[in-house]
Amino acid sequence: MIPTGLGVGVGSFLLLCSGTASALIWNTFDGPGSPACHNVSRVHDATSVEDMVSVVKSAIQSKSLVRAAGKGHMWYDTQCSDDSTIIIRTEDIAGIYDFRLPAGALHGSVLVDAGVTFFQLAEYLHERGASVGYTLTNWNISFGGSVAMGAHRSSIREDSMVAAGVLAMDIIDGKGDIRRVERDESNDDWLAASTSLGLLGIIARIKLKIYPDSKVYAKQNTFDEKEVLEGDIFGLIAPYATANLWWWPYKRKFHHRYYDVAPVNFTEQQGFQNTFSVTDLEAFAAKNLLNSGKYLPTSNMLMEEIFFGQWEKPNFREKTTNKPIDKWPVYGWNYDVLIGGLYPDQKAQWDYGLRAYTLELAFPVTMANAVLKRARGLFDEELKRGIIMTSTYRSGINIKFGRHYFDFLGQQTYNTSDGVDWSKGTIMFDFPSYRPSVGDEKRFNEPFYHKVANALIDEFPCRPHWTKNTREVFARSKKHLDPNYLARFKAVRKEFDPNGIYRNVIGEILEMY
Numbered sequence: 001m002i003p004t005g006l007g008v009g010v011g012s013f014l015l016l017c018s019g020t021a022s023a024l025i026w027n028t029f030d031g032p033g034s035p036a037c038h039n040v041s042r043v044h045d046a047t048s049v050e051d052m053v054s055v056v057k058s059a060i061q062s063k064s065l066v067r068a069a070g071k072g073h074m075w076y077d078t079q080c081s082d083d084s085t086i087i088i089r090t091e092d093i094a095g096i097y098d099f100r101l102p103a104g105a106l107h108g109s110v111l112v113d114a115g116v117t118f119f120q121l122a123e124y125l126h127e128r129g130a131s132v133g134y135t136l137t138n139w140n141i142s143f144g145g146s147v148a149m150g151a152h153r154s155s156i157r158e159d160s161m162v163a164a165g166v167l168a169m170d171i172i173d174g175k176g177d178i179r180r181v182e183r184d185e186s187n188d189d190w191l192a193a194s195t196s197l198g199l200l201g202i203i204a205r206i207k208l209k210i211y212p213d214s215k216v217y218a219k220q221n222t223f224d225e226k227e228v229l230e231g232d233i234f235g236l237i238a239p240y241a242t243a244n245l246w247w248w249p250y251k252r253k254f255h256h257r258y259y260d261v262a263p264v265n266f267t268e269q270q271g272f273q274n275t276f277s278v279t280d281l282e283a284f285a286a287k288n289l290l291n292s293g294k295y296l297p298t299s300n301m302l303m304e305e306i307f308f309g310q311w312e313k314p315n316f317r318e319k320t321t322n323k324p325i326d327k328w329p330v331y332g333w334n335y336d337v338l339i340g341g342l343y344p345d346q347k348a349q350w351d352y353g354l355r356a357y358t359l360e361l362a363f364p365v366t367m368a369n370a371v372l373k374r375a376r377g378l379f380d381e382e383l384k385r386g387i388i389m390t391s392t393y394r395s396g397i398n399i400k401f402g403r404h405y406f407d408f409l410g411q412q413t414y415n416t417s418d419g420v421d422w423s424k425g426t427i428m429f430d431f432p433s434y435r436p437s438v439g440d441e442k443r444f445n446e447p448f449y450h451k452v453a454n455a456l457i458d459e460f461p462c463r464p465h466w467t468k469n470t471r472e473v474f475a476r477s478k479k480h481l482d483p484n485y486l487a488r489f490k491a492v493r494k495e496f497d498p499n500g501i502y503r504n505v506i507g508e509i510l511e512m513y
Contacts, residue, residue, distance in 0.1 A: 023038070023039045023040060023041065023084065024037075024040035024041070024042070024043060024087075025037065025038055025040065026040045026043070026069065026072075026079070026080070026087050027072065028072050028073075028074040028075060028076070028079075029071060029072040029073055029074070029140065029350055030075075030350050030355040030356075030435075031350065031353075033355075034075075034355060035077045036069075036072060036074040036076070036077060036078070036079040036080070037067065037077070037079050037080035037085060037087065038077060038080075038082055039080070039081075039082055039083060039084050039085060040080065040084075040085055040086070040087050041064065041084045041085065041086055042086055042087070043069075043086075043087045043089055044086065044087065044088050044089065045089050045091075045092060046088050046089060046090055046092065046093055047092060047093070048093060049093065049113070049170070049172075049178070049204045049205065052068075052088055052090075052093070052172055052202055052204060053172055053176055053178065055086065055088055056088075056172050056176045056201075056202070056501075057176035059086055059501060060174070060175070060176055060499070060501060063499075064084070064085070064086050064501070065080070065081055065083055065084065065085040065086065065501055065502070065503050066085065066086050066088060066202075066501050066502060067079060067080045067085050067086075067087055067088070067198060067502065067504060068087075068088050068089075068090055068114065068144060068145075068148075068198060068202040068203070069087050069088070069089050069090065069145075070089075070090050070091060070114065070115055070117075070141070070142030070144055070145040071091065071117060071140050071141055071142050071145065073138070073140060073141045073145060073146075073467060074467050075356075075357070075358050075467060075468050075469075076468075076469065076470050076471070077471070077505070078467075078469075078470075078471060078474070078504065078505040078506050079504060079505075080503075080504055080505070081503040081504055081505060081508065082505065083503070085503075088202065090113075090114040090115035090142060090144055090202075091115045091142070092115060093113045093114055093115040093204075094113055094115045094116045094117075094120060095111075095112070095113040095116070096110060096111070096112050096113070096116055096120070096121060096124045097110075097111050098110060098111040099124075099125075099128060099130075099210075101128070101129070101130050101210055101211075101212065105212075106211070106212075107209055107210065107211050108130065108209075108210050108211075109167055109207055109208060109209060109210060110124075110125070110130075110207075110208050110210050111205055111206070111207050111208075112143050112205070112206050112208060113143075113144075113204070113205055114142060114143065114144030114145075114202065114203050114204050114205065114206070115142050115143075115144065116142060116143050117139060117140065117141060117142055117143075118132075118136055118137060118138065118139050118141060118143070118146075118335070118339065119139035119140075119335075119339075119341055121143070121208075122136075122139075122334075122335035122336075122339075125210060125213065126213055126333060126334075126335065129212060129213050130210045130211065130212060130213050131210065131211055131212075131213045131214065131333075131334040131335060132165055132208060132209070132210055132211070132335075133158070133159075133165065133209075133210075133211045133334075134153050134155055134158040134159065134160050134241055134242055134338070135153065135159055135160060135161065135162050135163075135164050135165030135208075135209075136153055136162065136335065136338065136339060137151040137152065137153060137162055137339070138275060138276075138339060139275060139339055139340070139341040139342075140276075140348070143162070143203075143206050143208075144202070144203040144204075144206070146162045147162055147163050147166055147169065147194075147195075147196075147203055147206060148195070148196050148197060148198045148203055149195070149197060149198075149466045149467050150162075150163065150195040150409065150410045150411055150465070150466050151467075152400075152402055152411070152412070153242055153338070154237075154242055154243060154244040154400035154401050154402070154428070155237075155240075155241060155242040155243065155401060155402070155403055156234070156237050156238040156243075156365065156401050156402070156403055156424075156425045157238055157239065157240060157241060157403065158241050158242065158403060159403055159405065160242065160402055160403055161402065161403075161405045161410060161412060163194045163195060163405070163407065163410070164403075164405055165208050165209045166183065166194070166206055166207065166208060166209075167182070167183050167207040167208065167209055168180060168181065168182045168183060168206075168207040169181050169193060169203050169204075169205065169206045169207070170203070170204045170205040170206075171193060171196075171200055171201040171202065171203055171204065171496070172201045172202040172204050173200065173201040173496045173497060174201060174496055174497030174498060174499055174500070174501050174502060175498075178204065179201075179496070181193045185406055188408075188488050188491070188492050189492055189496075190407075191406070191407045191408050191488070191489075191492075192407075192408055192409075192488070192489045192492035192493065192496075193492075194407035194408075194410065195407050195408065195409040195410040195466070196409075197409065197466055197504065197506055197507060198502055198504065199493050199497065199502050199503075199504070199507045199512060200492065200493055200496040200497060200502070201496055201497060201502055202502075213333060213334055214261050214262075214264070214333075214334050215261070215262045215263070215264050215266070215331060215332065215333055215334070215337075216241070216259050216260060216261055216262055216331070216332070216333075216334055216337050216338060217259065217260060217261075217262040217329040217330065217331050217337070218257065218258075218259050218271070218273070218314070218316070218328070218329060218330045218331075218337050218338075219257075219258055219259075219328050219329040219330075220255055220256065220257045220258075220314075220328055221255070221256045222253060222254070222255055222256075222312065223253065223254045223255075223256060224252065224253060224254075225247075225249075225252040225253060225254060225376070226252075227254075228245065228254045228256075228372070229369060229372055229373055229376060230369075233245075233365075233368040233369060233372075233427070234365055234366075234368065234424070236256055236258075237258075237401045240258040240259060240260050241259055241260045241261060242258070242259045242260075242338060243256070243257065243258035243259065243401070244257055244398060244399060244400045244401065245257075245398075245399035246311060246395055246396040246397070246398060246399070247372075247396050247397040247398075247399055248304055248307075248308050248396045248397075249376070249379050249396075249397065250300070250301055250304045250305075251304060251305070251308050253308065254399075255311055255312075255396070259337065259338060262331050266331065267331045269318065269325070269330070269331040269332060270318060270319040270320055270331075270332045270333065270336065271314070271316040271317070271318065271319065271325055271330035271331055271332035271336060271337050272316060272317050272318070272319040272332060272336045272337075272340050272341075272343075273315060273316050273330075273336065273337055273338070273339065273340030273341075274315045274316065274317070274340060274342075274343055274346075275339060275340045275341055275342070276342070276348050276349050276350075277341070277342040277343045277346035277347065277348060277349070278346055278347070278348075278349050278352065278354070279345070279346055280352075283347075283349065283352035283354060284352075286303075286354060287352065287353065287354055287437070289302065289303055289306075290303055290354070290434045290436070291436050291437060291438045293434065293436075293443075293444055294436040294438060294439060294442070294443065294444055295444065296444075297444055297445075300444060303434075304396070307395060307396065308396070311395055311396070313326060314326065314327070314328055314330050316330045316332075316337075316340070317343060319332065319336060322343070322344065322345075353437055354434075355434075355435040355437070356432045356433060356434055356435050357432070357433050357434075357435050357443070357449070358430065358431060358432040358433070358468045358469075359429070359430075359431045359449070359452070359453050359468065359469060359473065360428055360429065360430040360431070360464070360465035360468040360469060361428070361429050361453075361456055361457065361462040361463065361464060361465070361469075361473075361477070362402065362411035362412070362426040362427070362428045362429075362462060362463045362464075362465070363426060363427050363428075363429065363456075363460050363461065363462050364420050364421060364422050364424070364425075364426060364427075364461060365401060365424050365425045365426055365427045366421055366424055367427075367460060367461075368427040370460070371427065371429065371456065371460055372399070372429075374455065374456065374459065374460070375429065375452065375456065378448075378451065378452050378455055382445065382448055397429070397430065397431050397432075398428075398430040398431075398432070399427065399428070399429065399430070400427075400428040400430055401425060401426065401427055401428065402425055402426040402428065403425050404422060404423050404424065404425050404426075408482075408485040408486070408488060408489040409466075409481075409485070409489060411426060411428065411463045411464075411465060412425065412426050413482075413485070416482040416485070417482050417483065417484055418461055418480065418482065420461045426463075428465070429456065430465070430468070431449075431452070433449060453473055453476075454476065457473070457476050457477045457480075458476075461480050462477055462480055463477065463480060463481065464477045466506060471505060471509065474505075474506055474509045474510075475509050478509060478510060481510070486510060486511075489512070490511075490512050493507075493512055500513050
């Protein structure tokens with residue numbers, strides 16, 4: 001039975017009952033069966049910043065734990081503590097205001113509420129001739145969550161951490177007060193707030209740096225695997241405003257996708273990238289074939305062949321006509337090309353039950369070749385045993401990159417006590433794989449995926465992405481985090497939230513309490 005009166009979509013939670021006790025399960029964006037929080041006492045649909053403050057103060061009085069939730073871009077059960085927690089849902093707090101970009105100015109600013117998504121802001125800014133540049137991420141993520149959890153684009157040349165575009169933020173602390181934290185890299189409050197994991201409080205409002213809107217192009221090349229593994233990976237990425245690699249391990253191929261600025265009047269084309277949208281027929285066919293891959297390795301091989309063939313072509317349509325674009329390069333406005341979204345006649349893949357597991361680890365970009373070669377070696381060890389390990393999910397393994405960015409808990413920080421040179425940036429190994437919807441939901445050759453994670457964590461300095469890893473990965477990779485940065489973060493956390501009402505599993509693993 002689904003409870004009423006909480007104002008949350010049916011797919012967002014599940015009520016569990018045991019005797020007289022009851023608890024809500026709060027799900028990730030993948031919906032039922034994909035818990036982000038196991039023990040939620042209630043869900044409050046916030047209507048304003050003041051409303052959130054009121055709920056927090058009430059929680060303090062009742063000694064309850066609190067977590068904010070936006071669009072649910074979590075992959076695993078790490079969003080909350082396992083202790084009973086109140087969820088404050090921010091989706092309806094979506095104001096955009098105080099737009100400032102004088103004519104001829106190189107940059108300006110805008111204020112957004114916590115629940116504003118990137119797509120909402122992109123439309124607002126485009127109508128006013130502006131964009132957020134390259135400090136952006138997927139359309140289905142809210143700004144509050146993306147800043148708190150260290151979300152990022154892929155770039156070595158440009159700032160690509162979402163937090164890099166933040167000028168200030170208002171945080172509801174553990175006393176129910178609103179604190180303004182201004183960008184200041186000499187201030188520990190800022191260095192903790194920049195990637196806070198929500199442990200300082202609820203990010204209520206954010207002041208963002210904006211720029212005049214621009215057109216960009218997207219282009220893609222295909223490389224044999226050896227060309228990349230033995231080549232200059234940094235040189236493939238660094239020249240462009242944003243770039244990444246898609247790795248197809250069964251095919252032994254890479255796609256090299258890159259983007260940069262194009263003259264506004266160069267072409268009238270307005271490309272719009274498909275991000276996560278599929279047709280009914282595509283979803284049905286993919287789900288059946290991917291599910292068969294739980295039992296038949298040949299299905300995984302075939303699926304990678306199909307996805308690779310699809311990815312060879314532009315995943316773009318002309319925005320003004322909705323017609324497919326079939327040739328590279330593709331041109332269009334900033335957000336439409338860099339991110340895009342759902343096509344108007346399609347739905348998101350998770351709406352069809354196409355779900356995934358994932359692993360994302362960041363390594364020094366100076367070790368890029370060594371990391372990818374080690375991963376290739378792990379793949380080959382399985383092949384020698386006659387086992388195909390591939391379980392492709394849409395677009396291969398996403399190899400992303402990040403410009404160095406200083407704060408305490410971000411993937412791209414530097415000047416760390418491990419003596420490793422992180423100053424040239426990071427390479428992110430983002431390994432999504434299909435989660436079967438049949439049987440025990442384990443993948444074909446399930447132990448392989450854990451073997452990859454353990455080997456990469458144990459053999460290289462690395463940092464976890466804060467929304468894309470399991471509890472086990474966080475615990476295993478903790479040894480690579482700078483103990484001084486952790487201590488300084490903990491001191492700020494204790495000052496912001498002395499009673500620890502904003503707990504989550506990650507904070508517990510990092511011993512923040």
